[in-house]
Every structure is written in structure tokens, then in C-alpha cells.
Amino acid sequence: MTRRDQVLDAAIRVLGTAGPRGLTHRAVDVEAGLSQGSTSNLFRTRDALIGGVVDRLLERETEIWGRLAGDVATPDGFAAAVGGVVTELARERLITLARHAVFVEAGVRPELGRRIAEAHRRIAEWAGPLVAALGSTDPERDLRLLLAVVDGLLTNQLANPRADFAPADAISTVLRGALP
Secondary structure, X not given: OOHHHHHHHHHHHHHHHHOHHHOOHHHHHHXXXXXXXXXXXXXXXXXXXXXXXXXXXXXXXXXXHHHHOOOOOOHHHHHHHHHHHHHHHHHOHHHHHHHHHHHHHHOOOHHHHHHHHHHHHHHHHHHHHHHHHOOOOOHHHHHHHHHHHHHXXXXXXXXXXXXXXXXXXXXXXXXXXXXO
């Protein structure tokens, strides 16, 4: 693991446990077990640190997708794969809580919103063709719908955890409604 990843993973843990107000260079140094100033050497400003967190969250979520994606050539297979990712993200509470904290902060910081929009564009580059291959007549719209459902499922599971959490069923229902 690189020093950058070590710092950003610590920043994700700080965001997931203390929220945006708790995210300081010093708190990240402590969480990462590094000497004071280490985080600041890599990310000079808080904005740069949060931007790095957005990139690292995308890396971590992409890694989870790569590990769990199986047969995505059919709607049921795609729903099962996405459901597996959602289940994993719900288990990885700190990643998901940090993701939501970044989204909330983006609501009041347009530059962060642009950074998240860029991350969504990168997701669409690889996920859009998968949705198109399922028969979508408007893959961009259907992917936005799917991502909104994923965010809603994660938010509800974090706020009100259920032992019978089965996101693949909801995702399959959405796909059946979106696809011809």
C-alpha cells in the first residue's frame, strides 16, 4: 500500500466516524499512525484531501465491483452483481458513510460537486456499455436511475440496518422497469 493510499484510507475512516467536521490533517495523521504533518505533505489543503478521498472512494468501489462482478450479460446477472456490490458497501460502513459525508459537503461546495461529477463520468464510461448491452434504449438515463437506487438502498441500510437486506431484488425490479 502506498503512503497516499494509507493517508486516504485513514481519511475515509475519519470521515466515516467523525463526519466532515472531524476531517483534519491532524486527525488523519493520528488515524494513519503517521507523524504530524504527513497528511499535509501529500495534500496541502483540506480541499485537496477531500478531492483525494473522492478518488480513493472510486478506486475502492471499483475494486469491489471487479471482485464481485460475475455474469453481467443478463439483467438477472447484472442485478446480482450490483446487489453484491451494494451488500459489500453496506458491510463496509465507513466507506459508505464517508461517501455520503462527501456528497453532503458537495452540496455546499460546487468545486467538490464537479469532482464527483467527474467520478460519475468515469463510472459511466465502463458501466454505460454494460447497461446498453442489457438492451437499454437510453443507457445514460438508466444508469443514473440505477445509481440513484443504489444510493437510496445504501442510505436506508445504513440508517436502519435490516438482517434481510436483499438489494439485488430491488435492483432487478428497477432493471425490469427500465429495460424493454
